Amino acid sequence: MSKNHFKVLILGAGSGGVSVASRLKKSISAQDIGIVEPAENHFYQPLWTLVGAGIVQKEKTKRAMSKVIPSGVSWIKDRVKNVDAPARKVTCESGKILSYDFLLVATGLKLDWNKIKGVEGHLGKDGLCSIYQFEDAEKTAQMLQSFKGGEAIFTMPPVPIKCAGAPQKIMYLAEEIFQKNGVRANSKVTFAVAGKVIFGVPSFAAPLMQVAARKKIDLKFSHKLVEVKAAEHMAVFEKTTESQVDGQVKTSTELISQHYDLLHVVPPMSAYDYVRESNLAFTAGPQTGWLKVDQFTLQHQDHGNIFGIGDVTGVPNSKTGAAIRKQAPVVAQNMLSVIAGQKPTALYDGYASCPLITGVGKVILAEFGYDGKLMPSFPMDMTKERRSMWILKKDLLPPMYWNGMMTGRM
Ligand SMILES: Cc1cc2nc3c(=O)[nH]c(=O)nc-3n(C[C@H](O)[C@H](O)[C@H](O)COP(=O)(O)OP(=O)(O)OC[C@H]3O[C@@H](n4cnc5c(N)ncnc54)[C@H](O)[C@@H]3O)c2cc1C
Incomplete structure (x- = not known):
């Protein structure tokens, strides 16, 4: 028994x-x-x-x-x-x-796909992809490779989510794939973020804003994806606007529809x-x-x-x-x-760490604790993109995970 x-x-x-x-x-x-x-x-x-x-x-x-x-x-x-x-x-x-x-x-x-109307059943087709699930991650690679140009939108839901850097890491890598495949010139790449900042820790948000500017990425803050009309290739965002009325902050929302040719979706999580x-x-x-x-x-x-x-x-x-x-x-x-x-x-x-991939061979290793306190493991300026941190992310951390963390050795 x-x-x-x-x-x-x-x-x-x-x-x-x-x-x-x-x-x-x-x-x-x-x-x-x-x-x-x-x-x-x-x-x-x-x-x-x-x-x-x-x-x-x-x-x-x-x-x-x-x-x-x-x-x-x-x-x-x-x-x-x-x-x-x-x-x-x-x-x-x-x-x-x-x-x-x-x-x-x-x-x-859990990934709350049901909080974005119209997504379920369409991932991996109709221009919709996501790296947040095992099967869909590979389909994302196929869709990025076969992208012929047009509107590529990458979304970021309200936090908390797991690895809050991942929604933009895949965007930077995608932008390089579009360059390599000769379709970048006839594409617009947009990062639609539900929150007000590109990354929660200001020391790393600043260099990421520079990366986005260098890659000519259109940043749209306070844009939360609420619906996808897959058949029409339309994404519906709830846009939040704050204004000062009589010394008080007033918040208003409106729905904005946007055509997409490729939409990378990250759902809310709970x-x-x-x-x-x-x-x-x-x-x-x-x-x-x-x-x-x-x-x-x-x-x-x-x-x-x-x-x-x-x-x-x-x-x-x-x-x-x-x-x-x-x-x-x-x-x-x-x-x-x-x-x-x-x-x-x-x-x-x-303590948490997020290897912010900004392109092939380039990573800003963000390490921080409660209240955004910086907790670097290396004695150098960690707000810079580095090849060494790419090697750490791609080649060193996976064996450390399987052989160290999973076995209780580290
Ligand atoms: C795309 C992506 C990129 C990421 N990048 C990074 C990164 O660069 N660096 C980093 O440090 N982290 C990264 N992460 C985050 C990291 O993978 C997670 O934070 C970590 O795996 C969480 O571990 P966990 O044990 O809490 O949950 P998980 O590892 O998700 O495990 C939860 C387990 O619970 C099981 N379970 C669920 N419900 C039940 C139930 N009711 N009963 C019993 N079992 C159940 C599940 O089957 C699962 O096996 C990334 C994650 C994603 C998705």
Whole structure:
């Protein structure tokens, strides 16, 4: 009979869940750890940007889940439907009920395609593409290569999203593909951003504005994609305008329709519904809907035996795999402290990193923590485009991920 009680139960075997499982396994028996995960494969998503540009084969980003989950740890191949935190029980989609002493929530986030009317069913055709899904990343590469010129629009939804730099990284690579294929001169490239800035950290926004100007990219801020009329190749944006009336800021919105020949779509994102439905999420403030953890210890604010890691957490950082690299040792150490009856003392400083690809062979490595504090790992001006950081992103980070992060060595 399969086991249904675990000392530590982990929800999700993505970057965060596997990193922590590997670390915990060094201190507690693997038999005491269970992971609930429905997917057959684990993905190294940071390479999907390069898949979308035709530089990396999509298969390089995928590994069988059975090979990634640490040996000895029980894999419950199921999907979490509900967590009853007071009873310490998890109900799965199959009806299976698991119990735990300590829980790690690591289910990442969901892509809310349904929040953009008309997109579903059209990705990969009708000029619509996205690097945010495994299958679609490769189709993006094919569509960029076969682009014959015209209106190419790249969208950026409201934050938080995972890797907030990716929507513009693929645009810079696409612009180079258009140059190479001789269609740039008869194309207009537009970056339609729901927010007011190109990147959330001013030190990196400044050089990115220069990159966009150099590449003659038309920047449209306060433009949120709300609908796609695929048959007509029309994108509908909600444009927000702020004006001063009697010393007060007034906001008005209008809908603007724009023809496209190619539309790269990034959807809004949120935590999976079960997090909110299980009363584990923030119910007010900017982190509403995301897992209610302390931003430093990553311990749940209402349940001391629950922790969170990665994209699901409601912390004011940038949702990246790089953030998880710094969160994993903190979470593992704090969980072990709590298991030993002590207080969690390890603290996460909000570190995240985004290798901002601005073209083939060029990367600005943005590294920052809470409140946009710069946290460079290298002693040089990191606001500059560098070939060395391209090599780091493309060739060094993937093996560091598979052999270091996933095995708990780094
Ligand atoms: C296009 C793109 C480019 C990116 N570029 C970078 C980059 O350059 N640098 C960087 O650091 N990061 C980058 N990222 C972000 C990075 O990949 C994510 O932040 C990271 O993978 C999040 O890890 P996670 O463990 O929180 O979630 P994931 O790795 O997404 O894993 C979540 C897991 O939970 C499982 N799950 C979901 N729901 C349930 C459920 N109900 N029950 C059980 N299991 C469930 C899923 O199947 C999945 O295996 C990029 C992401 C994308 C998409």
